[in-house]
Amino acid sequence: MSLELEEFLLGFFEETDEQLGQIEEGLLLLEKSYEDPDLLNTIFRAAHTIKGNSGMLGLPEIANFTHRVEELLDNMRDGAVSPSGENVDLLLRSTDCLRDLVNCAKQGLSCETEESTLLADQLQSALAVSEEGPPQTDSAQEMPRYEIRFTPYKSLVRRGVDPLLLIESLPQVGSILSLEMQTDSVPDLSEFDTQKCYLAWCVELETREPVQSIEDIFEFVDDDGQVEITRLNPHQISDPLPAEPSVEQATPDISNEPSPKAPGNQESSQPTVRKPAPARSGSVEDSNESIRVSLKKVEHLINTVGELVIANSVLNQTIGATGAADQLPLIEAMALVDTTTRDLQEQVMAVRLLPMSTVFRRLPRLVRDLASELNREVDLQICGEDTEVDKQVIEEIQDPLVHLVRNALDHGLEPAEERLAAGKSAQGVLRISAFHDGGSVAIEIKDDGRGLDTERIKAKAIERGLIRADEPLTDRQIHALIFHAGFSTAAQVTKVSGRGVGMDVVRKNIENLSGVVELDSTLGKGCTLTIKLPLTMAILDGLTVGLAGEIYIIPLLSVVESIRLDSRQVQTVAGKKEVILVRNEPLPLVRLHQRFGVTPASSDPCEGLVIILEHQNNRVGLLVDELHGQQQVVMKSVEKNYQKVEGVGGATILGDGRVAFILDVAGLTRGQ
Amino acid sequence: MTDEISEHQARVVDSLTDGNQFLTFTLHQEEYGIEILKVQEIKGFSRLTPIPNAPHYVKGVLNLRGTVVPIIDLRSRFSMAEKEQDQFTVIIVVNVGSKVVGLLVDTVSDVLQIPEEDICDTPELAGSVDTSYVSGMGKVKDRLVMLLDIGKLIGVEELEIVEEIAA
Numbered sequence: 001m002s003l004e005l006e007e008f009l010l011g012f013f014e015e016t017d018e019q020l021g022q023i024e025e026g027l028l029l030l031e032k033s034y035e036d037p038d039l040l041n042t043i044f045r046a047a048h049t050i051k052g053n054s055g056m057l058g059l060p061e062i063a064n065f066t067h068r069v070e071e072l073l074d075n076m077r078d079g080a081v082s083p084s085g086e087n088v089d090l091l092l093r094s095t096d097c098l099r100d101l102v103n104c105a106k107q108g109l110s111c112e113t114e115e116s117t118l119l120a121d122q123l124q125s126a127l128a129v130s131e132e133g134p135p136q137t138d139s140a141q142e143m144p145r146y147e148i149r150f151t152p153y154k155s156l157v158r159r160g161v162d163p164l165l166l167i168e169s170l171p172q173v174g175s176i177l178s179l180e181m182q183t184d185s186v187p188d189l190s191e192f193d194t195q196k197c198y199l200a201w202c203v204e205l206e207t208r209e210p211v212q213s214i215e216d217i218f219e220f221v222d223d224d225g226q227v228e229i230t231r232l233n234p235h236q237i238s239d240p241l242p243a244e245p246s247v248e249q250a251t252p253d254i255s256n257e258p259s260p261k262a263p264g265n266q267e268s269s270q271p272t273v274r275k276p277a278p279a280r281s282g283s284v285e286d287s288n289e290s291i292r293v294s295l296k297k298v299e300h301l302i303n304t305v306g307e308l309v310i311a312n313s314v315l316n317q318t319i320g321a322t323g324a325a326d327q328l329p330l331i332e333a334m335a336l337v338d339t340t341t342r343d344l345q346e347q348v349m350a351v352r353l354l355p356m357s358t359v360f361r362r363l364p365r366l367v368r369d370l371a372s373e374l375n376r377e378v379d380l381q382i383c384g385e386d387t388e389v390d391k392q393v394i395e396e397i398q399d400p401l402v403h404l405v406r407n408a409l410d411h412g413l414e415p416a417e418e419r420l421a422a423g424k425s426a427q428g429v430l431r432i433s434a435f436h437d438g439g440s441v442a443i444e445i446k447d448d449g450r451g452l453d454t455e456r457i458k459a460k461a462i463e464r465g466l467i468r469a470d471e472p473l474t475d476r477q478i479h480a481l482i483f484h485a486g487f488s489t490a491a492q493v494t495k496v497s498g499r500g501v502g503m504d505v506v507r508k509n510i511e512n513l514s515g516v517v518e519l520d521s522t523l524g525k526g527c528t529l530t531i532k533l534p535l536t537m538a539i540l541d542g543l544t545v546g547l548a549g550e551i552y553i554i555p556l557l558s559v560v561e562s563i564r565l566d567s568r569q570v571q572t573v574a575g576k577k578e579v580i581l582v583r584n585e586p587l588p589l590v591r592l593h594q595r596f597g598v599t600p601a602s603s604d605p606c607e608g609l610v611i612i613l614e615h616q617n618n619r620v621g622l623l624v625d626e627l628h629g630q631q632q633v634v635m636k637s638v639e640k641n642y643q644k645v646e647g648v649g650g651a652t653i654l655g656d657g658r659v660a661f662i663l664d665v666a667g668l669t670r671g672q
Numbered sequence: 673m674t675d676e677i678s679e680h681q682a683r684v685v686d687s688l689t690d691g692n693q694f695l696t697f698t699l700h701q702e703e704y705g706i707e708i709l710k711v712q713e714i715k716g717f718s719r720l721t722p723i724p725n726a727p728h729y730v731k732g733v734l735n736l737r738g739t740v741v742p743i744i745d746l747r748s749r750f751s752m753a754e755k756e757q758d759q760f761t762v763i764i765v766v767n768v769g770s771k772v773v774g775l776l777v778d779t780v781s782d783v784l785q786i787p788e789e790d791i792c793d794t795p796e797l798a799g800s801v802d803t804s805y806v807s808g809m810g811k812v813k814d815r816l817v818m819l820l821d822i823g824k825l826i827g828v829e830e831l832e833i834v835e836e837i838a839a
Contacts, residue, residue, distance in 0.1 A: 307738045550721060596724035638723075638733070641771045642742040645723055651733065651740045659721040659733045659740055 019046040068123040152225030154196040174207020313655040357385035384434035412449035452521040480617035544628040548598040558665040560612040743774040786810040
């Protein structure tokens, strides 16, 4: 049971996250165009589902808070309260607060924060005054009593609903006066099916809450049983368990009450269910008939298929070696196995991919809040939401992206007056796009703001002691300085950015995803940041090189070119550091054999091969023995069973089943 | 002869109910044992990929059905003379915590049931012999089997290195 509940909780957290996203998205739209009843219905329904779910799972803080939100939304829907900017703002803040509450619940804490109480009060006071009327007078008299007859269909249990949970959540609404279980339909033991529910309940409940809150508890058994809720007349109260006929006598005191199945407020929201807008259970994927599968299973699948690919190529090599290569049917069969295996691998890899929209969805809100806080006018353009990226990339890119957007708004785009003075339109354009670029995914953050001021960056860097005043640097190198730890050029530290912890963290995060950040900026015209990431973390395009009889893989993303040196190109600095001249650019030479402590085929750099690597605008030449070729490799962790190895980012398994190390370009270029 | 077989059978039956089972192997004619529950599988020796800048006793990594597994040469771990691999050389794949590690040994010999009362503490050995990774000595007939604490053998030192890096 508890295991099941845990599973429900996990599902709840995932769903709630999506629903909160929906609410937020809806509210932002609402702010732009008021009078859309469908929109309000969608928002309302999402809030309602959160309330229902959280109530059922025993998370009263969330349920109560959402209830307030829902009330205000309901008022808006009735037209009693206008969806003004102020109210929408309140709701947006409530959504944030709700997200915090959900996060607390996720960690098993039940915390009603100061903020949540404050917001709940504000929500209450934003309600139309009329709402306060009837319950107030009611409370002066006796508490209303309700009789709830809950007759589940026999299939209830099979649907995964535990009737006990429902009954147990009734005390959250009011106090139970009497509870009777009806066992009439329990069959003889011989006919008893353990997967069927034969019971029915009759509960008498005393509460001041509207009948809606009782209906909410039973919301999810709508299709699996009958729920009758009747308000009892004062004179009937003496009879705790009225017989069947008295149900008809009960006075329908509350307008939306006697409908036995569908709760009143759902009726009004029903028309929108048919809309393509995300339905009750939430996610976009759901409408595409998807299933939730644990990542572990997918990873296991990917590993197994990876093994299959390796076994396949071993088989191919064996056939080639044994001279069976002239048997045509065998060759044909192998070719078929080959293509099918590659196909399979590709498809399995695609399972891990998610659309970028999961990340981009949060941006409009962020930009809206920042724009008003920083007093900027921003036209946010988002494109390429459908671009699919590895799940891990999606998770890890969130923070860096948010940071870059903040930066663009704070440092990039100018205030309206400044823009007008510079001959630009008052509204700045922030364009965020994602697209596939060869084997990688590019995310571009482009603003038409002031661009990077190379002189200021240089001055700052000199002041901070990052560079010497007389150091000759190209613009590209100067721009790269902003990725240095502890560097910030914002004239004053704002709440939004300017603490100088930003860009280097962004760079680190992206490096961890084996991606690169590129920066292109023109003073006065704007700045474009491009994040290039591998399509998946699991597969990477690599250059295979040989050193001391072993094969190493260099991620192709960071390879600029490979050259054979001329002895005149190699020079030493201070007798130690070696520098090579490539197209008149001096680059440090890294001898991989020295780094790895192995004996190379030849220690003469002109005999070996030099691979020019670029990382974060830093270039180095890496000396290896020979170049083998290029191939896609499946990334494996070395740390998992061993520990971090300096200069090694991971490992892979070659076609012959051997392990080869993948070089960590960031580590090799750093400190040169 | 028959007695021996029945005795063996009894031992097997015993072992199904008792956890004190050890896989024994030899290193330089000495007999060692490790808890059998820690053993994942036994594998013949195959070519390893050396790890750059690894300690001398980490011989390299191996592809074990898609997992990269580091291989520790127990002879060099215990500062014994190294030995060329032959047809008896075996890799014992063990699970330590969440890690999978291979141990390179001369040969595997047996699975022994050693009752608790036959396991005695390691005597303090004078000099430079490090006994911290020996959890006890098992008495089997007239032999002594050194029982290794795999967690200590692999875990501690490595974890320290990891912590150093993290710090």
